[in-house]
Amino acid sequence: MPGMAAILRLAALALLLGFLLMPQSFAPLFTPLTQYGAPPIYDQGNLLTLALAHLGVVCCAAAASTLVAVGLGILVTRPSGAQFLPLSRTLVNIGQTFPPVAVLAVTVPLVGFGEKPTLIALFAYGLLPIFENTIVGLQTCPPQVLEAASGMGMSARQRLLSVELPLALPLILEGIRLSLVINVGTATIGSTVAAKGLGEVIIAGLLSNNNAFILQGGLVTGLMAILLYDALAGLERRICRTAHLE
Amino acid sequence: MISVENLSKQYGATTVVDGVSMVIERNSITVIVGTSGSGKSTLLRMINRLIEPTRGRVLIDGHDTTGEPAHLLRRRIGYAIQGHGLFPHRTVAENIATVPRLLGWDEARIRARVEELLLVFQLDPGAYAGAFPHQLSGGQQQRVGVARALAAEPAVLLMDEPFGALDPIIRAKAQDDLLDIQRRFGTTIVLVTHDMDEAFRLGDHVAVMSHGRLLQYDRPAVLLTRPADPFVSRMTGVSDRAMRLLSLTTAGEAALPGVSEGPAVAAAASLREVLSELLWRGADSAVVMDADGTRRGYLTIAAILERGRPG
Numbered sequence: 001m002p003g004m005a006a007i008l009r010l011a012a013l014a015l016l017l018g019f020l021l022m023p024q025s026f027a028p029l030f031t032p033l034t035q036y037g038a039p040p041i042y043d044q045g046n047l048l049t050l051a052l053a054h055l056g057v058v059c060c061a062a063a064a065s066t067l068v069a070v071g072l073g074i075l076v077t078r079p080s081g082a083q084f085l086p087l088s089r090t091l092v093n094i095g096q097t098f099p100p101v102a103v104l105a106v107t108v109p110l111v112g113f114g115e116k117p118t119l120i121a122l123f124a125y126g127l128l129p130i131f132e133n134t135i136v137g138l139q140t141c142p143p144q145v146l147e148a149a150s151g152m153g154m155s156a157r158q159r160l161l162s163v164e165l166p167l168a169l170p171l172i173l174e175g176i177r178l179s180l181v182i183n184v185g186t187a188t189i190g191s192t193v194a195a196k197g198l199g200e201v202i203i204a205g206l207l208s209n210n211n212a213f214i215l216q217g218g219l220v221t222g223l224m225a226i227l228l229y230d231a232l233a234g235l236e237r238r239i240c241r242t243a244h245l246e
Numbered sequence: 247m248i249s250v251e252n253l254s255k256q257y258g259a260t261t262v263v264d265g266v267s268m269v270i271e272r273n274s275i276t277v278i279v280g281t282s283g284s285g286k287s288t289l290l291r292m293i294n295r296l297i298e299p300t301r302g303r304v305l306i307d308g309h310d311t312t313g314e315p316a317h318l319l320r321r322r323i324g325y326a327i328q329g330h331g332l333f334p335h336r337t338v339a340e341n342i343a344t345v346p347r348l349l350g351w352d353e354a355r356i357r358a359r360v361e362e363l364l365l366v367f368q369l370d371p372g373a374y375a376g377a378f379p380h381q382l383s384g385g386q387q388q389r390v391g392v393a394r395a396l397a398a399e400p401a402v403l404l405m406d407e408p409f410g411a412l413d414p415i416i417r418a419k420a421q422d423d424l425l426d427i428q429r430r431f432g433t434t435i436v437l438v439t440h441d442m443d444e445a446f447r448l449g450d451h452v453a454v455m456s457h458g459r460l461l462q463y464d465r466p467a468v469l470l471t472r473p474a475d476p477f478v479s480r481m482t483g484v485s486d487r488a489m490r491l492l493s494l495t496t497a498g499e500a501a502l503p504g505v506s507e508g509p510a511v512a513a514a515a516s517l518r519e520v521l522s523e524l525l526w527r528g529a530d531s532a533v534v535m536d537a538d539g540t541r542r543g544y545l546t547i548a549a550i551l552e553r554g555r556p557g
């Protein structure tokens with residue numbers, strides 16, 4: 001039911017914005033979770049700034065993952081690059097199976113504390129869905145359409161840009177969406193290496209034993225993930241509809 | 247004119263096309279038939295270099311096709327396949343405009359050509375130019391596929407089972423349209439099919455392939471009357487070969503001078519159709535009329551039967 005979905009979407013957005021812009025007005029709700037008069041609302045930084053920084057890191061990482069994963073996906077589906085498919089798949093899978101925390105541990109000594117190790121961890125973690133979806137999208141283009149494209153006299157490059165990528169676009173977008181949403185949650189670990197983000201709120205809660213902080217950090221992260229997922233799914237549907245790719 | 251010279255294709259140790267040589271006349275329809283896996287599509291695709299031959303060469307109007315990059319060669323050769331292969335994300339007009347765009351025609355010329363082709367293929371430009379392939383019927387999609395192949399006015403059109411997915415009535419219509427178009431644009435057409443009726447109906451020449459080899463390449467009547475190989479007779483069909491032969495001659499070609507009684511038949515009708523008409527009516531002779539209504543001559547059952555024998 002689109003009516004219901006729209007209402008829920010608006011409610012979630014209103015809740016998120018309301019909390020980020022006027023966190024103090026939610027204080028009564030969180031007070032029961034605190035002990036010994038601890039502050040009910042995170043007070044060691046601006047929540048809005050943290051949320052934006054969090055989103056910024058995630059989006060930067062997703063942009064890099066998209067560039068590399070789509071590029072790699074294109075490469076290994078060309079006849080000349082097919083031999084690199086197993087190797088690429090292994091590397092990308094390692095990026096997914098190697099825990100992001102471990103990536104932080106490995107990269108901090110190399111690049112120092114802050115955003116950089118977080119970006120690297122998220123980048124590696126987000127490659128797999130985009131890479132696999134790109135490959136499936138490119139490999140499932142109808143063979144007759146591809147044969148017709150070559151038969152008409154398109155060069156390999158023209159065929160890729162004007163036929164294969166547009167036809168694979170819905171799946172590639174889906175991969176980007178999955179990667180982004182996974183990383184909105186994963187990015188909270190960045191705060192362990194001093195990257196600005198919503199993890200800070202959760203960690204502060206853990207350190208001071210303040211359940212209100214933990215819940216706030218989790219709630220804002222979760223709402224952002226849901227809204228992002230929803231918005232991107234809508235964008236995908238719209239792109240597919242205008243391009244007649246359903 | 248297309249000269250195929252000793253063309254072979256090998257995949258590893260298997261030879262898929264084996265030393266095929268043939269000369270395809272300009273402004274004619276050549277049909278390639280053969281059992282599944284006999285190398286028909288491979289032979290066709292070596293003409294526009296979608297497949298590079300292992301040995302041999304193809305000349306079009308005396309020029310070796312390897313003389314230019316393959317994708318540039320293909321822009322000059324129309325290509326239509328079974329299941330049409332239309333681009334699902336592009337409108338009918340954009341699909342048809344594919345090769346003219348690749349060739350850099352200006353927009354006005356492209357628009358005019360798209361409109362002309364839509365009209366030739368009986369698709370109202372107002373209704374169909376902006377439609378997407380999935381909004382068309384199978385027959386319409388197939389017509390757009392052929393229109394797209396013809397868009398840049400290629401001298402040569404290659405077709406791989408273009409009507410294979412159509413039902414018999416739509417297919418007959420598509421075959422008639424193709425004959426019209428061939429006459430109108432003077433295109434040299436090479437067409438692959440499984441359907442012997444289609445081969446006899448469309449082909450000025452028919453090539454019979456088996457296991458990668460070209461067994462016989464000749465006019466359809468010669469395939470019937472002087473098959474080079476038992477396989478050719480099996481392929482063309484033994485049980486109804488006399489009727490096939492009759493279907494290759496028109497009433498106009500066979501008409502005897504003079505006047506006679508009997509039903510009127512069109513000069514364009516085949517002898518097979520005239521014979522059937524006479525049997526149905528219980529008549530012995532027919533009057534052959536030209537399309538403009540003038541008498542061409544007459545035909546008798548005996549004269550028709552005479553033409554159903556070899557030699």
Ligand SMILES: Nc1ncnc2c1ncn2[C@@H]1O[C@H](COP(=O)(O)OP(=O)(O)OP(=O)(O)O)[C@@H](O)[C@H]1O
Pocket residue numbers: 257262280281282283284285286287288289440
């Ligand atoms: N890339 C390839 N590698 C190996 N063998 C191939 C390849 N392409 C085609 N063949 C083989 O070559 C033979 C001829 O194929 P081709 O497609 O030309 O047959 P065809 O006469 O068009 O058959 P059909 O009527 O079924 O379309 C087949 O046995 C096929 O398996």
Ligand SMILES: [Mg+2]
Pocket residue numbers: 286287288406
């Ligand atoms: Mg074939």
